[in-house]
Every structure is written in C-alpha cells, then in structure tokens.
Amino acid sequence: MLYRENGQFKTSYRADQQIFPIAQDRWVILALLAFAFLAVPVLASEYLFRAILIPFLILSLAALGLNILVGYCGQISLGTGGFMAVGAYAAYNLVVRIDGMPVVVAILLGGVFAMGVGVMFGIPSLRIKGLYLAVATLAAQFFCDWAFLRIKWLTNDSSSGSVSVSDLSLLGWRIETPVDKYLFCLGFLVLFGLIAKNLVRSHIGREWMAIRDMDVAAAVIGIRPVYAKLTAFAVSSFIVGVAGALWAFVYLGSWEPAAFNVNRSFDLLFMVIIGGLGSIMGSFFGAAFIVVLPIVLDNAPYWFGIPIDTALASHLTFMIFGALIVFFLIVEPHGLARLWSIAKEKLRLWPFPH
C-alpha cells in the first residue's frame, strides 16, 4: 500500500538507472541521511558517539571494502587488518614527516599505499583459490604485524613502537569533539558508500561478480581474471586503508601494531558474512551487529543489576557472541541484508498476503 511505484514513470534512461528508483526509497534514504547529519549530533550522548557511532562508521567503511573483495569478487581475504595497518601507518608517516600535510590528503594517500600493498598480496589470488587463498592472505596479515613492530622507520623511530596523532583539522575546522569526529567519519562513509554502490553496478562490478560465480566461464567469455581480481584487491584495499587510517587517527588517537591484529581481520570477515555477502547494505548491518553486540553483552549484567564476576561476564560475552554467529548463519546464511530485502519485498505487498 505504501511501498508501491504506482504513478512513478521514468522519462529518461538516467532516471531509470538511478540507485534508488522507487521514490519511497529515496525519501527514506534522504531522511536517514538528514537524521544522521542533523539529528544525531544533537541527540546522542558523548559515550554513544565514542563507543558506538564512531567505531560503527569506520568499521562499516572497512566492511564495505572487504565486501567488495569477498562478496562481489569471491576472494576470501583474512589480511584486512594488515591493510588497515598499512593505511594507518602510511597516513601517520605522511603527517609526521611532511609539515602541513592536510589530514584528509594523508588519509587518502594512506589508502593509496594500502592499495599498493593489497595488489601485491593479491597477486597470489591469480593462482590460488578458495580456502587456500584465505590462509595465504594471512601471510599479508602477519607480515604487516611484524613490519610495523620491527621497522623503526615506519613508526618514526619511536622507542616503544607506539605512535599517536593529534590536531586533526579540515580546512580550518578543528576536529576535536566527538560530534566533529562523527561528522568527519560520516562524510567519508557516505562518499565511499556512494562510490562503492556505483562501482558494483558498473561493468567492473559485473566483471567481479562473474569471476565470483564462475571464474572459468568468465575467462572464456573474455573477462580478464587478472584485471578483475587485481582491481578488486585494489579498490578493496584502498577503502580498507582509508578506514584503517580513520580508525587510527579518529578513534584510537594513539596506537600500536596490535590494534590491527588478526582478530580485527576476523571481526571484519564476520561483519561481512553476517551482514550479507555481495551487498552494500549488508556491510552496514554487519558492522552494527558486531560493534553493538559486545558492548551490550558486556554491560547487560550491570543494567539488570546482576553483579557478575568480570571474568565470567567476559566469557559469557564470548559464548553468546559465538552462539549468535552460529544462530544467524543457520537461520539466514545470506546475512542480515537478505532479511532486509525480504522485509522490503513483503512491504511491497502489504497489506495483501501475496
């Protein structure tokens, strides 16, 4: 009843090909963006920004990048933490070594460096497939872990290996308060979300999906696997690198290589799979799930007033986390995005049953 396209006639190809062809969708997205940009800064508390919204935004950006690689191109990668680290440390070195380097440029260039490293570690994907590739990408992860611990030049010769940045600013706007940081990250996310959505709808996106579904057949009809796989690694690592730089600069402020260890890679892969492979929307859902769930589980005992020993609470968090992952995979293996699209389909028919 509400979600119908009656009366919406497209009069140009451009209108027909837009991302949200149904007007209701456009309104909802615009309303959501308005809410995110205008209402949330006013309504949310500082804790909400620091602990939930900012990590959510940055991690959904990273999940977006990983989804392009894993969901759209079918190359399982467990080296995402390493690529985030490359983006973060590259941006750090640019800011520290070049006076007056604007933070945004540094972050984007950090992404470029991550892209280079990503392509390099993506070369094995031309020969290795499936689970073997997943484990091979762990080589990238551990190598990056080691490089940032050992190569002193990369951490500006800090004696402890821990680095930090401060004083972020964009064209004179100082990014200090949680609201500033939130809007900064939101800007990046919206921009990259739009870019990613358009990329996956374009011919390169179709090449990726062809490689994912049947790479031999794709090669037969003329899609070059080298080009498709390496561009997937490139775009994915770029976005992941930018997310890594944001994570370090905006969320952590001061970090050591352990901040980007293999657990981060697993977290991102969880986000992508629970959110939904091959879906831009899915990256957001997955990130929301993985960011919010541990916090809820950690704090639940306090809200219900049950004093639990911290060790037990921590173990329960792990157990419930693991159980919920298995539960979601059983119930909806295609992820939360699939649930969302089922919901939309039902809404299109509502109030009729079929």
Added chain:
Amino acid sequence: MKIKSIALTAVAVASVVASSAAMAQAKEQFFPVLVYRTGAYAPNGVPFANGYVDYLKYVNAKGGLNGVKISYEECETGYATDKGVECYERLKGKGATVFQPLSTGITFALTDKAPGDKIPLITSGYGRADTVDGMSFKWNFPLLGTYWTGADVLIQHLAKKEGGYDKLKGKKIALVYHDSPYGKEPIAALQERSKMHSFDLQLLPVTAPGVEQKATWLQVRQSRPDYVLLWGWGVMNSAALKEAVATGYPREKMYGVWWSGAEPDVKDVGAAAKGYNALAMQHGAEPNAKIVKDILATLHAKNQGTGPKEEVGQVLYMRGMIASMLAVEGVKRAQERYGKGKVMTPEQARWGFENLALDQKKLDALGFAGVMRPVSTSCADHMGASWARIHTWDGAKWGFSSDWYEADDSILKPLVRASAEKYLAEKKIQRRTPADCQS
C-alpha cells in the same frame, strides 16, 4: 524472523540509550579497576586484580578515606588496547578518581586522553619511562619505578656480581623480550648502559603472546650469553623458563624484570626453575608482612576476600595491593589540602599523587614495615622512589638475594628529558611552568 531481528535491534538500542543516561553520583570515592581475568595474560592479571580490590575493601572496612567510602567497578580489558580505551570511556563518566591500566599499551593510549579529561594515571612499575618527568607529563605517575630504572638496577646488580663495571666489558647480555611496547621500552636504557660499559647487548624479540620460543632459545644456546634478561608477561614467562630448561641454559644466569618474577611464572616449572632471579620492585613475596596478616584477618577470615587465601602475600598480589595503597594514600593526601572527609575530584587527587610523602613511619603504620621504602613525589619527579632488590626462586618460594639498589639518576635523567622533549615537540604541548606546580 523479521520481528525477531527488529526486536533484537530494539533491545540493543534501548539498552545502549539506557546506558548513556548518567549514573547517579554517590557520595563515594569511585575507583575504576581495569583488570584482565581472561586471555593469555590472565594468570598474572588475576592476582594483581585481587590484591588491588582486596586493599580497597580493606580500606572500607577500616572506615574508608577519613570517612568517605570507596566504591569500585572492575572492567575487563584482556590486555587489549581498544578494550582498555573502551573501559576508560565508560568508567570516566562515573567520577573515576584514577586509572591504573596495568598495560603499557593501554597506558600509551590513555596518556593522550587523560590530560583532556583531567584524570590522573598511575602506572606503577610500567608505562612510559619518560613520564617520570612530571613537568612534561602532568597526569602520569609511574610510581616506584619504570622499565628504565628496572633495567638500570639489573645492570648495577650484574656489575656488582662481576666485581665492577669494568668487568662487564666484553660480556654478552641477551634480552628476551615481549614484542610489544612493554618489551621494547627498556631497550633504550640498556643500549645506553651497553655503550657505557662496552658489553654486548643481544635483542631477541618474542612475538606475542610468547608461547613459541624454541627458536629464541636455540639462538640463546648458540650465542651463549653470560646473562639473559627476561622481559615477558603472562604465559611468555613460564614458556621462557620451560625452554631454558629444555635447552639447558642455567637458570641462575637468568634475570627477569619485576613483571617476570612472580609465582604464576615459576610454579608450573617448579624445582627446575630453581635459581631463577628477578627484580623485586621494593616488595617481593611477603607472607609475613603485617598488612598481609591484617587483610587475612579482616577480609578472608570473614569470606570477603577476592580470590583464594593462598594468593595473599604472593608477589603479584602484593604489587596490586601496593598500587591500590598508593592510590588511596594519594587521595588521602589530597584530602589534607582540599578537605578531609570529602570526595576528591580527579584533579584534586592528582595534586595528592604529586605531593605524596610516605615516610617510613607512615608506611610502617600502614603495615608495610620491611616491605617498602619511603616514597615521595614532587612536581618534577612523578616516580617517588626507585628502590629495587633481586629475589630468587628456590624451587618453592621467592627469597631476597641482594641488597637494596637505587637507579642511577645521572644516567637516566638525560634520557628521560630527551624522550619527554621529543613527546612535547610532537604533541606541541608546552612544558609546565614552576608556577603551575603550585596549583
């Protein structure tokens, strides 16, 4: 299914919103307790946490801080920096008096945030070594010692054992360290000493969590150093000792930092670790200390102790207890200036930590006779004391095996100053003025 997922998200959002509602500020001094009772470092984190919390309970049982009751809340960090930061953000809003992260990684992260939030950090025996300089680091308090003082004392002891600093020339000292900010921190001080006394320093990093050390100890066996310094934490310590046994390196030649010399590290190896030495940052295992007996009588006898009775008096338990004591005494000192019997704000508590004056009489009265030496901090010196001793494992317990040493300030001060200046320059912060010290 749709309804379930909507309900789940609703619960999540509701609970998150509820949590951001401000908690009522009670008339109690709130101490956040960052602990790790799970994960690879739990064996060492648990006794420390128990000691910390036990002392807070003890103070409450004895009437609190001049009448003000202490409230505390534990937060599990798992030795992970991001969880530590998350605990910090969550607990600072409840009126946290002071944070003691028990992790060098988390300390680095919080050193940047604490000044903005105006909450002091006590990093007793760990953290950034350059935070001794209180004129550069207003909010950090590495009370009782840092990794540079520890490394310094170790070299002093080794020199004494060899018969003089000149005898160190040409000797080989290997540092087996945890590949993290914690393990890397002493390298600067050791390299300085190595230059001064011409001994050979071999650096052997062990990837965290440090369970796999076979290659490291094969290298030790091949290079045959005269001494091995162990800078490990958690499972890495016992793994190191087991590998030392397996490669036949004499444990008498091994010296651990104060975080590598506690019961959880050696009890698994037992008699085979006999002769292993470690630094004792003033205290060791103190089963006979008066405070230990008091706590056993006041808390454990009434079943109110945190953790098992057998743990009371062990090395890490004492470390946690002393860290707790320093925090409590700092707040009491602040009360002397800002009002006895009132709840202190974190800024007021900071003043207290900066003006600690625990002389031997006070320490004895608190029950630390024979355990601690006087601690007195000032604006320029946030460490307060740098005494340390060596204790040795005899197969069943730790026993002191050396005199008291004090770190050589003449060597360390320039290093601290240089490192602090570098930090200030990088952060574009001004050094404190003497006038600021009076506030």
Added chain:
Amino acid sequence: MGPFLETLIGGLMTGMLYSLVALGFVLIFKASGVFNFAQGAMVLFAALAMARFSEWLPTITGLNEKALVNIVAFLLAMAVMVAVAWLIERLVLGKLVNQEGVTLLMATLGITYFMDGFGQTIFGSDIYKIDVGMPKEPMFLFENIFQGGLLVNQEDLAAAAIAAALVAVLSAFFQYTSTGRALRAVADDHQAAQSIGIPLQRIWVIVWSVAGFVALVAGMIWGSKLGVQFSLSQVALKALPVVILGGLTSVPGAIVGGLIIGVGEKLSEVYIGPFFGGGIEIWFAYVLALLFLLVRPQGLYGEKIIDRV
C-alpha cells in the same frame, strides 16, 4: 655445523607437533568438507579437560597413582570430546548441510568463540599442568664430535614418536577398516555415499570424535610442553600453513607439510631472523606455504581442484 643440525632437529620436532594439530584439520575437511577453524579451540578444550580432571580426580576419588590418574583423565577428556563432537554435529553441522564453504568456515569460527568462553568458564584461565611423565631435561648427543654436544629435546622426541604412531594408526584406519572406507566415501561425494546406505550423521560424529581425539593428543603434548592456558589455541594459527602446504585433504601431506614448515620456521628465525631484527617466524611460515602454493595451488598432496563450467 652443530648449531645448524640442532636447529634442523628442533625444526623437525616442532614440525611434527604442528602436524598433530594439522591432522585434526585434515581429518575433518576430508570427511565433511568443513574447514574447522575451531580446531585450536578444540585442542585447548581437550587439554583443559585433561589437565583439570587429572587435578580433580585425586581429591574426588582418592586415586593417587599418577599413571592411573592420567589414564582416567585422558579417557574422561575423550568422552567430553565425543560429547562435543556430537553436539556440534547436532546443533551446527546438521543445520548447515548444503551451505557454502565460507558459511561453514564462519560457523566454525563461531564455535571457536563459544568453546573458548565455555572452556575458560568451566575450567578456568590459569596455567594448568599436564604431567604425563615426559622427560624435561635436554639430551646432549655426540659430545665428542660437536662442542657442547648436539641438543635433542627428549620431550619433543617423545612427542614426535607419538605423532608418528598416531599418523600410522590413522592411515591404517582409513585404509583398512570399513568405517575408514565409509569416511573416504563420504569425503568423495556425500550424496553418493548416502545413496548406498552410509549413515551421514553417524559418520560425521565419528569424524569429529576422531578429530577430537587427535586434538586431545595434541593438547596433551603441547600442554605438557608449555602448560595449558588460553594461548594454546593460538597454536592452530601456526598449524594453518602446514595444512595448506600439505593439502587440505591429505594425511601424509600434514606430516610432510609439518616437517617443511617446522624446519623452515626455525632455520629462518635463527639464521635469517637476526638480519631483520628477529621475530620473523610466523610470517615466514605463511610466506613459505604461499610460495609452495604458487607452484602447486592445491598443496603438495592435495586433490587437484577441478572446476566444471
């Protein structure tokens, strides 16, 4: 020459230990097509069970003879692992029968989290001892040829022998028993196996139990060497390069892969490591596996991946 041989021997031994863990991966992948990321958690859980049972038994039953206590603890831990296998099959695998590899992988990751938390809840987070009477003192051979003798770790030697025996038993099991043949049939083609009457559920429980047994033996040996603590589950991350180098479906591949990775790791750390400042073990193992894969993308002994278009 002496140090080189020592490092080589040390590497071979460590390699055998990695193979023990890798065997678990291979078994499960061979029979059910699932890459069991939870193997590390299973090793930890089994080791914790055995360590704690051997601690609790004397106090509960009054049994004091070490050998007897250890055997009973081992059997109890084995029972626990069989129960775990049955539960996993029931609650997780049975419901995810036809899903893609990635989904099953993620499910095993979820199981990892669950088992980590559950194991620590029941058994605790401290370091626990497993004492099966392994010799701890080092052995120095050929003292007249090499200065200081050639160091051979007796415990590792015993562990390597146990691992070799286990592999022999498992190979025989797969080759000569009817259950073994049924397992191979299921690995080849689930539906064909079902159509000739092989009970799939039961086979999966058996496979996961055998993997649980392997995990228990691996946990016992690693635990005896290093002490049983949470970080033991990280051993699985070190066994992954072994699995992919040897091939996901090959038992001898796990052994050969283990030996190669073990030797490569130790030699690289001792001889190449110092030039890079040390700590290169972990990524070197992975890079080594990666290089082998570039030559043989399905591992040394793995089945060739045949794509049908």
